[in-house]
Amino acid sequence: LxxxxxxxxxxxxxQSIEKAFDVALHLGTLIAVFGYFWRDLSKYVTQGLKLVIxxxxxxxxxxxxxxxxxxxxxxxxxxxxxAEDVIxxxxxxxxxxxxxLVVFGLLLLWADQRRGKRTVEDLQxxxxxxxxxxxxxxxNPGTSRSGITxxxxxxxxxxxxxxxxxxxxxxVPVTS
Numbered sequence: 691l692x693x694x695x696x697x698x699x700x701x702x703x704x705q706s707i708e709k710a711f712d713v714a715l716h717l718g719t720l721i722a723v724f725g726y727f728w729r730d731l732s733k734y735v736t737q738g739l740k741l742v743i744x745x746x747x748x749x750x751x752x753x754x755x756x757x758x759x760x761x762x763x764x765x766x767x768x769x770x771x772x773a774e775d776v777i778x779x780x781x782x783x784x785x786x787x788x789x790x791l792v793v794f795g796l797l798l799l800w801a802d803q804r805r806g807k808r809t810v811e812d813l814q815x816x817x818x819x820x821x822x823x824x825x826x827x828x829x830n831p832g833t834s835r836s837g838i839t840x841x842x843x844x845x846x847x848x849x850x851x852x853x854x855x856x857x858x859x860x861x862v863p864v865t866s
Contacts, residue, residue: 716865719861720861720865723858723859723861723862724862727858727859730855731862734752734755734756735756736752737750737752737753737756738752738756740753741756755811755813758814758815759860759862759863760863761815761819762818762819762821762825762863763822763825763864765822765823766822766825766826766829766864767864773829777830781830782831786831786832789832790831791833794832794833794834794841798838798844801840801841801844802841802850806849806850806853807849808847808848808852810848810855817843820842824838824842825839825860825864835864836857836858836861839853839860840857843856
């Protein structure tokens with residue numbers, strides 16, 4: 691949104707083309723995540739479905755983590771569904787987008803300076819909910835979903851590797 695605004699480009703013409711472009715970008719991201727994390731995703735889906743079918747407590751941590759990824763998508767999905775019109779009409783101004791990029795970029799820089807040792811396997815329900823609530827902020831155009839989730843994950847004491855993995859694996863349920 692900023693680049694067309696800065697250069698005065700009006701390539702989209704109407705809202706439907708702009709929405710289609712956004713959907714195409716998200717689809718491309720989802721395909722990239724599936725391509726890179728194929729093994730992890732197949733493991734999580736398999737173990738997560740086993741929990742639904744057997745209705746037993748998670749024996750395998752991958753099944754528990756799979757459902758935590760789904761849980762993390764619920765806060766942003768709920769707020770997005772309820773506030774879609776407000777988000778479309780009130781947010782997305784060039785000034786707000788630029789401010790969000792700078793502020794949340796600096797916040798990520800600060801969070802990334804922390805030392806974290808937690809791994810993906812250390813993810814718990816309160817963590818998934820906190821990260822899920824952080825994803826609500828990404829409903830604001832100019833706030834990167836992956837950036838805000840990596841910030842939240844790093845602030846929760848996870849390693850850089852875990853933060854990147856959790857962030858991108860959480861993209862699957864929230865963008866699907």
